[in-house]
Amino acid sequence: MALLAISVFLTYYFHAILMLGTVFSHFFYIPIILTALWWEKRSILVAILLGGLVVISSLFYRPELLTLNDYGRALMFVVIAFVVASLSEQLKGREQEVKRQRDLVQRYLDVAGVLFVAIGTDHTIRLVNRHGCEMLGYREEELLGKDWFDTVVPGAFREARRQTFNEAIARKNTLPEQREHPVVTRSGDELILAWQDTVLTGDDGGPIGIIGSGADITDRIRAEEEQREAHDEANLYLDIMTHDINNANAVALGYADLLEATLDGGEQEMIRKLRNGVGRSIEIIQNVTTIRRLHSHETATKPVDLDAVIRTEIAHHPGARIAYRGKPVRVMADDLLSEVFANLIGNSIKFGDPGVEITVRIEEQDGEMLVSIEDTGVGVPDTVKPILFTRFARGTSSRSGKGLGLYITRTLIERYGGRVWVDDRVPGRPECGAAFRFTLLQSGSRQKPPAPPAPPPACRMITARP
Incomplete structure (x- = not known):
């Protein structure tokens, strides 16, 4: 409104006082452009008003000065208003679209x-x-x-x-x-x-x-730290308990040895039962320790000398009749591989007759080593075979253990990328003994999906050796 009032004054001053009409109208572009930016198409009315003001004032004060140029300027006012108003509408439309998109993105982010x-x-x-x-x-x-x-x-x-x-x-x-x-x-x-x-x-x-x-993730990190601290504390207590129980077992075995040497008859049988009970306690502690090592971390496999592991485990049973003809071969495993042979050979000795014969075989097939531990013991019934390697699964004999040893065996073999199962030593005759078989990846071979168990090798006579 101030600019329009100035425009009216300039029109009067130049026409009525100065008797000029060629310079002042250039000032009119300022209100025309500003109103076009602010009011868009409504600025055309302002342009018509100012253009008419130029023409009418010329007719009223100095009609002899009115020329075609005055009509041209009035028309130019309208054209300028229209062009600027159109551009302003486009700019505002784009600004509104940008704002709409920004608000939409902001709403997405807010939720x-x-x-x-x-x-x-x-x-x-x-x-x-x-x-x-x-x-x-x-x-x-x-x-x-x-x-x-x-x-x-x-x-x-x-x-x-x-x-x-x-x-x-x-x-x-x-x-x-x-x-x-x-x-x-x-x-x-x-x-x-x-x-x-x-x-x-x-x-x-x-x-x-x-x-x-x-x-x-603050709460999760703190919970993990608390869990880690609780885990470390529990492991500390378990280490102390394991250490003290092992010491107590060692003392008990020492006194049992002394008593066995001084007693005879039925008393010696009682001492042997005492030794068996202490042996079970030692086995439980060993299984718990192995399970802790299994679940504490995922140890990467590495090349291990399979022949050396087997011979070392056989040496732990000098009184057993174990036949083995092996050759140096390296498989992908870790330091716990000896637990597999300790469990399987130990089971064959524990649950077999006093004269049980055990044969350990290794055979190469398609980048894997097939290991078989066969015994002439009581065998495994067909109803037990499917669940034998599950946790706490037990056999049907009176001497069956707690089932942790075979569960540990399966866990280790699967950890190494192999598979484990049990067959009859003589196909179709479970009473003739069991054949525990498992596969291990050879060093340098890639892990491949499990395949169906290989057929058992032909039964042959075992030449036992002390």
Whole structure:
């Protein structure tokens, strides 16, 4: 309105006072352009008003000065108003579309259950979602424009994180994997976020910032730490208990040996039962220790001398009748492979007759080693075979154990990428003894999916040797 009032005054002053009509109308472009930017198409009315003002004032004050040029200027006012108003509408339409898209993205980010933040190349926060504001304890306007590192990154990590950010911007590529990043809230609490980010690029391909997302995993990390501490404490108690029980067993065996040497008859039988009971206690402790080692961590397999492991285990049973003809061969296993042979050979001796004969065979087939431990004992009934290697599964004889040894055996073999099963030593005749078989990957071969069990080798006579 002020500009229009000035325009009226200039029209009167130039026409009535100065008797001129060629210069002042150039001023009229200012209100025409401004109203076109503000009011868009309605600015044409202002252009018509000012154009008419020029023509009418010329007719009223100096009709002899009215020329075609005056009509042309009036028409130009309308054209300028129309063009500028059209451009203004397009610009505002694009701005509204950009704003709509931005609001839509903001709504998407607000409903996300993690922190989303866009950080410019100058380290300032350009965008943050509602959950991020709630997590950090700030209002959105308190974060926008602030330096991300100075505001939410703990001081001990600030410079390192800033340097990592600058390096990512320089190479236009962020680390793809998820990391754990600490942040500090407005109240001073420190949170641990599972962080992942990516570089944002502009139309020219240059980096304009980084957008990152972070999920609060503080409670999970603390729970894991508490669980780890509880696990370590439980292991400490278990180590103490295992150590003390082993010491007590050693003392009991020592006294049993002394008593056995001084007693005879039925008393010696009682001592042997005592020794068997202590032996069971030692076996339980050994099984518990092995299971702890199995579940404490995943040990990577390595080449192991299978022949040496077998011969070492056979040497632990000097009174047993065990036949073995092997050859040096390396398989993929670890230090617990000896437990497999200790369990299987030990079972054959424990549950067989006093004269039980055991044969250990190894055979190469398709990058695997097939190991068979056959005995002439009581065998395994067909009804027991499917569950024999499950946890706490027991045989049908009175001397059956707790089932942990075979469960450990299966767990170890599967850990090495093999498979284990039990056959009849003589096909179709379980009473003639059992044949425990398992496969191991040879060193340098790749793991392959389990295949059906290989058919048992032909039965042959065993030449026992002490």
